[in-house]
Amino acid sequence: MDLRSLAGFDSPFFSILEDVLELPEEQENTRNNPSRAYVRDAKAMAATPADVVEYPNSYVFVVDMPGIKASEIKVQVESENVLVVSGERKRDPKEKDNKDGVKYVRMERRFGKFMRKFVLPDNANVEKISALCQDGVLIVTVEKVPPPQPKTIQVQVA
Numbered sequence: 001m002d003l004r005s006l007a008g009f010d011s012p013f014f015s016i017l018e019d020v021l022e023l024p025e026e027q028e029n030t031r032n033n034p035s036r037a038y039v040r041d042a043k044a045m046a047a048t049p050a051d052v053v054e055y056p057n058s059y060v061f062v063v064d065m066p067g068i069k070a071s072e073i074k075v076q077v078e079s080e081n082v083l084v085v086s087g088e089r090k091r092d093p094k095e096k097d098n099k100d101g102v103k104y105v106r107m108e109r110r111f112g113k114f115m116r117k118f119v120l121p122d123n124a125n126v127e128k129i130s131a132l133c134q135d136g137v138l139i140v141t142v143e144k145v146p147p148p149q150p151k152t153i154q155v156q157v158a
Contacts, residue, residue, distance in 0.1 A: 027125055048114040050087070058122060059142045061085070063116060066136035067109075075131045076118075081124065085138065086115040123147070 019090065051062040063085055073087045090113045120126065120142060128143040 014108065015016070028039075048116045050116050050118075052083075052118065055093065057144055059144070061116075061118060061119070061138075061140040061142070063131065063138045063140075064136065065089075065114070065138050068133075068136070070133040073131075073133060073138060075129070075138075077126050080126065081120045081122075083117075083118040083120055083129075083140065083142065085140065088113045 049064060053060045053062065061083065065087075068087060068089050071088070073085065076084045076086075089111050121127050123145045125143045125145045130139065131138065131140045133139075
């Protein structure tokens with residue numbers, strides 16, 4: 001349902017409101033807006049900060065993931081050179097219940113899906129990638145392919 005057509009307005013506010021309300025998508029995208037899945041992925045990427053450090057022999061990706069178990073994190077390589085770190089932080093089921101008059105006064109910690117994509121440089125060795133999660137920090141190390149050694153050609157005397 002397009003709320004803008006009901007109200008007679010053509011404002012981006014109504015697109016955002018539709019996304020927040022998670023109204024079912026229409027078969028045709030008549031507004032030329034990105035799909036909800038794309039918007040969710042973009043939000044997940046923006047909410048997952050990372051550092052990328054280049055060393056002489058490797059690239060290291062450092063991603064803060066407090067409260068996420070290593071088994072809930074997925075590290076993959078897509079399209080031969082795109083490193084993807086993804087997963088989901090789930091809220092404790094006990095926290096969802098509003099029993100005994102308990103309610104959140106403030107909720108700032110992020111729950112839901114997270115994802116980051118990194119295009120790897122040409123000299124990244126996608127066969128040699130390791131991932132370590134310790135104290136809520138994920139460290140993904142991608143080794144570099146060693147640069148080709150110059151080949152010396154002996155000049156012969158004719």
